[in-house]
Amino acid sequence: xxxxxxxxxxxxxxxxxxxxxxxxxxxxxxxxxxxxxxxxxxxxxxxxxxxxxxxxxxxxxxxxxxxxxxxxxxxxxxxxxxxxxxxxxxxxxxxxxxxxxxxxxxxxxxxxxxxxxxxxxxxxxxxxxxxxxxxxxxxxxxxxxxxxxxxxxxxxxxxxxxxxxxxxxxxxxxxxxxxxxxxxxxxxxxxxxxxxxxxxxxxxxxxxxxxxxxxxxxxxxxxxxxxxxxxxxxxxxxxxxxxxxxxxxxxxxxxxxxxxxxxxxxxxxxxxxxxxxxxxxxx
Numbered sequence: 001x002x003x004x005x006x007x008x009x010x011x012x013x014x015x016x017x018x019x020x021x022x023x024x025x026x027x028x029x030x031x032x033x034x035x036x037x038x039x040x041x042x043x044x045x046x047x048x049x050x051x052x053x054x055x056x057x058x059x060x061x062x063x064x065x066x067x068x069x070x071x072x073x074x075x076x077x078x079x080x081x082x083x084x085x086x087x088x089x090x091x092x093x094x095x096x097x098x099x100x101x102x103x104x105x106x107x108x109x110x111x112x113x114x115x116x117x118x119x120x121x122x123x124x125x126x127x128x129x130x131x132x133x134x135x136x137x138x139x140x141x142x143x144x145x146x147x148x149x150x151x152x153x154x155x156x157x158x159x160x161x162x163x164x165x166x167x168x169x170x171x172x173x174x175x176x177x178x179x180x181x182x183x184x185x186x187x188x189x190x191x192x193x194x195x196x197x198x199x200x201x202x203x204x205x206x207x208x209x210x211x212x213x214x215x216x217x218x219x220x221x222x223x224x225x226x227x228x229x230x231x232x233x234x235x236x237x238x239x240x241x242x243x244x245x246x247x248x249x250x251x252x253x254x255x256x257x258x259x260x261x262x263x264x265x266x267x268x269x270x271x272x273x274x275x276x277x278x279x280x281x282x283x
Contacts, residue, residue: 002281004032007084008043008274011076013221013252015274016063017045018084021052033064036279043279046217049077051084059085060099065216072101073162075224075255075267079119082107083271086116102162116271123225123265126232127160134164136190143236150184157233161265164195164215165229169237173201173211182213196223198230202239209249221252228265231257 004026007018017036019026026032033048047065054060061081063074078098085091086109094109106122127133128141135142135158142158154168166185170176176199185197194215202208210230212223227248234240242261247254255269 004036004279004281005276006036006043006279007276008045009080009084009272010252010274011079011222011224011271012250012255012269014074014076014223015045015221016047016049016074016077016080017043018049018051018080020084020088021050022059022090025050025052029062029064030068030070032279033066034068035281037066043277046214046220047071047074049074049081051081054099057097057099057104058091058093059096062101065214066218067216069216070101071163071216073105073225075121075123075161075226075228076222076269076271077224078105078107078121079224079267079269079271082109082119082121083116083273086111087114087273100162118268118270120266120268121224123161123228123267126229126259126263126265127162128158128236128263130158133158133160134192135166135195136192141236143233147188147190149188150181157236158191158195159229159232161225161228161232163225164191164193165198165226166191166195167198167200167230167233169233169239170199170201173199173209176211178211178213178219182219185213186215196226196229198223198226198233200230200234202234203249205240206244207247207249208234208240211251222250222255224255224267224269227255228257228259228267231259232263232265235259235263
């Protein structure tokens, strides 16, 4: 019987199973994500993250959603990767680069008494070009455009932070029937690669709250790239200000996101260890 050693970590409740692949990589990480992610019946998580060596950066991150599909980027996961690398002795640097399918990301670790208490991530420039998100839209950018979902009209701003997001503003995030409407957003025909959806309420010029339906995982307690996309959309729609840190309230906690006038995005938030374990494979 084979075993897989893993570490459970979370960033504001967005929890993943982290596998140290610096010496050996599992043969089928998509399978591991499907069998290890179910809650109550297995380890339980939003997916699996592999921490791998990189030829160009301090490490490489690969992430798999709970359904086994591979994602390009996860903001909460990359903060946990930074904490893992530092506290598990792979680096003593507080400025790191991590390779992802969405490009290299620069991390700044806030270390106190040998522990990483928060991580800031340069998330790169938000992408609005429809073909690069991708979203089927004829204009230069899909900002505050009406879309009918389940017979109701929603105004959507489409943003990519290395993965596709549909941001819509609502008067009350708590009343959104996300288990019902989330899958319908995820599989909207205008998003050929499916989409993550953020339901956002703006509380002030520097504070918003959101709930998220993640493609391949369902509702999660937090989504780092979703928080970034939500602040970008808030700036584009004149609801928040460029260059001003915006606190994003999620079900699992808070992140601080800054979007520049040029749409360069920085995310700051915590990362936490939960436990280490071994998973026994039947085959």
